Amino acid sequence: MELFISAARLGISPQGVPSKEYLDNLPKYVETLSRQSWANLDAGQNQITERTQALAVLGIIAAKSKSTDLGNHVDTFLTQVYTFLTTVEVPQLRHCPSLLIDICQNVTDSLVRRGTPMLGINILVTAIRQYQTNDRQLTSIHPNLLELCLAASVPKAALPFLTNDIDDFSPEIKGTDCKNLLLFFYYGGMVCAALKKFKEAIYFFEAAIQVPASTLSHIMLESYKKLILVSLIHTGEIPQSHKCANQIVNRVLKPNANAYTDLAASFVTFNPTDLSLVINRHHDTINRDKNYGLVKQVKAAQTKLSILRLTKTFLTLSLADVASRVQLSGGAQQAESMVLSMIQDGEIYAKINQKDGMVVFLDNKEKYDGPIMMQKIENQIIRCIDLNRRLESMNDNLATNPDYISKVLCASEDEGISSSKQLFSV
Numbered sequence: 496m497e498l499f500i501s502a503a504r505l506g507i508s509p510q511g512v513p514s515k516e517y518l519d520n521l522p523k524y525v526e527t528l529s530r531q532s533w534a535n536l537d538a539g540q541n542q543i544t545e546r547t548q549a550l551a552v553l554g555i556i557a558a559k560s561k562s563t564d565l566g567n568h569v570d571t572f573l574t575q576v577y578t579f580l581t582t583v584e585v586p587q588l589r590h591c592p593s594l595l596i597d598i599c600q601n602v603t604d605s606l607v608r609r610g611t612p613m614l615g616i617n618i619l620v621t622a623i624r625q626y627q628t629n630d631r632q633l634t635s636i637h638p639n640l641l642e643l644c645l646a647a648s649v650p651k652a653a654l655p656f657l658t659n660d661i662d663d664f665s666p667e668i669k670g671t672d673c674k675n676l677l678l679f680f681y682y683g684g685m686v687c688a689a690l691k692k693f694k695e696a697i698y699f700f701e702a703a704i705q706v707p708a709s710t711l712s713h714i715m716l717e718s719y720k721k722l723i724l725v726s727l728i729h730t731g732e733i734p735q736s737h738k739c740a741n742q743i744v745n746r747v748l749k750p751n752a753n754a755y756t757d758l759a760a761s762f763v764t765f766n767p768t769d770l771s772l773v774i775n776r777h778h779d780t781i782n783r784d785k786n787y788g789l790v791k792q793v794k795a796a797q798t799k800l801s802i803l804r805l806t807k808t809f810l811t812l813s814l815a816d817v818a819s820r821v822q823l824s825g826g827a828q829q830a831e832s833m834v835l836s837m838i839q840d841g842e843i844y845a846k847i848n849q850k851d852g853m854v855v856f857l858d859n860k861e862k863y864d865g866p867i868m869m870q871k872i873e874n875q876i877i878r879c880i881d882l883n884r885r886l887e888s889m890n891d892n893l894a895t896n897p898d899y900i901s902k903v904l905c906a907s908e909d910e911g912i913s914s915s916k917q918l919f920s921v
Contacts (some may be wrong), residue, residue: 496531496539499524503543503551511547513590521554521591528558533568540575549587552579557594560601569605572612576602588625595626596635603639612646619643621798623656632663635675641682650689657683657695662885673706677714680706684721688789693729697722704748705740711747715728717784719748724756724789731800733759754780762793765801765821770794796825799837806856808844814852828853 502524506517513521528536540555556579557904559565559572567864576598588595598621600795619640626634636744637656644653685701703718726734736744749756754777760771774781774790781787801821805812812820814827814834823829844857863872893899 496528496535498556499528500539500542500551503548503554507548507550509547510621511549511584511587518591521550523591525554525557525561525594528555529561531558533559533562536562546584549579549583550590553583553588553591553594557598560598560605565601565605566609569609569611573602573618577618577621580618580625581656583625585625592610592626592665595622596667597638598622599639603643606643607646613649613780615643616640616649616652620652626665628665629663631659631661632665633661633668633676633679634665635668638675638678640680641679641686645682645685645689650686653682653686654690657686657699658883660885662889674712674714677703677706677712677718681714681718684718684725687817688721688725693725696725697729697734701734701737701740704744705737711743714724715743716748716751719744720752720755720786721789723752723759724786724793727759727762727793728789728796731762731796733763748752756791758790762797765797765804767794767797770797774878798833799842802833802837806845807858811853811855814847814854817854872916 502517502520506520508514508515528539536555538561540552543551543555547758556572556576559568559575565572599619602615603612604620606612619636623634623636623640640656641653644650680699680703683701684696684871687693687696687699700718704715704722706715722734726732745869751859757773757777758770761769771794774794781790797823802817805817805820814830815824817834818826818830821830825832825834830846831852832845834845834847844859846855846857847853848855
């Protein structure tokens with residue numbers, strides 16, 4: 496510990512800027528410290544009082560997060576981490592981001608194992624806000640936060656980090672390892688599905704299977720399974736893969752998701768008996784994948800879609816007929832309950848005559864001229880203007896990026912050589 500503190504005082508300037516040599520050796524120091532006793536780590540942390548030595552404190556905290564004694568000191572450790580994050584000067588966090596990322600990963604793993612994920616949510620929110628350079632930057636800490644929110648059954652806490660369009664990545668996520676990117680899209684889809692924001696969930700799961708990767712990831716396969724289910728719930732259709740993902744979907748993902756492709760094929764028959772048979776046949780697979788909750792929603796979605804199809808064929812229909820045509824085991828009473836639920840959710844426009852048990856299907860009364868609708872349109876216009884401004888900025892940055900210009904020039908030269916070869920061969 497004394498050597499570590501001495502190295503920090505020599506390797507970090509009075510302005511808090513570390514030398515390259517110190518940064519290169521810091522991960523090794525942390526690994527060595529993680530094998531020391533908790534009391535020794537506490538003592539060393541208390542010795543460092545200078546604000547400019549915050550990077551050394553971060554190293555000790557990172558060592559604690561790797562310690563085998565962490566389980567006995569979790570509550571105290573979490574308090575130390577939160578206090579450090581809220582008092583540290585932000586630039587010092589970014590000198591060695593791998594330490595902060597390791598701390599967040601180890602905190603997440605520890606709390607999920609202990610069954611207390613709620614304790615880490617505020618800490619990881621603070622870590623992201625401190626580490627990000629802007630609200631639209633994706634970091635390797637995001638997937639940890641989403642995992643904690645899902646494990647704690649508070650998915651709404653993760654929503655602010657999913658509503659901003661990502662147009663920037665922190666340095667460590669720009670490498671060849673796309674695991675954190677895949678996890679962000681996968682957990683993001685699960686958060687949206689848990690909140691019944693199925694349109695957004697489809698976007699995240701589709702993004703996960705479109706991430707360029709040299710090998711198939713299990714995360715992509717699980718995303719594809721859930722994509723099928725949420726697409727059936729939201730649109731009632733089998734999802735069409737984007738052309739950039741056609742090969743991996745058709746050659747790899749579909750053959751490894753037979754239970755879900757079978758379920759999708761039976762869904763579009765609108766025969767609830769067939770769907771139930773497929774679900775029963777693949778019961779073990781669905782349970783193992785922890786997708787049974789979504790599958791139950793798929794069954795309900797098939798019934799709702801069947802009722803919706805009736806609105807396109809009939810103007811009036813008795814509740815008994817609705818139950819018969821949709822094959823509801825609960826008869827007219829269940830049909831009434833489902834129709835009322837769909838009316839309240841704005842899925843159909845109808846009214847029920849309680850006296851004779853008839854359903855009258857109506858046209859959409861929305862004229863798109865009310866104040867609420869006008870506000871929605873105005874918000875969409877503002878969002879489109881903002882997106883256009885950001886796209887222009889990204890285009891300008893790309894046009895002046897040396898790496899991009901170099902690649903374009905190389906591609907042009909290769910094309911010229913290819914054309915010359917073709918000319919000579921002719």
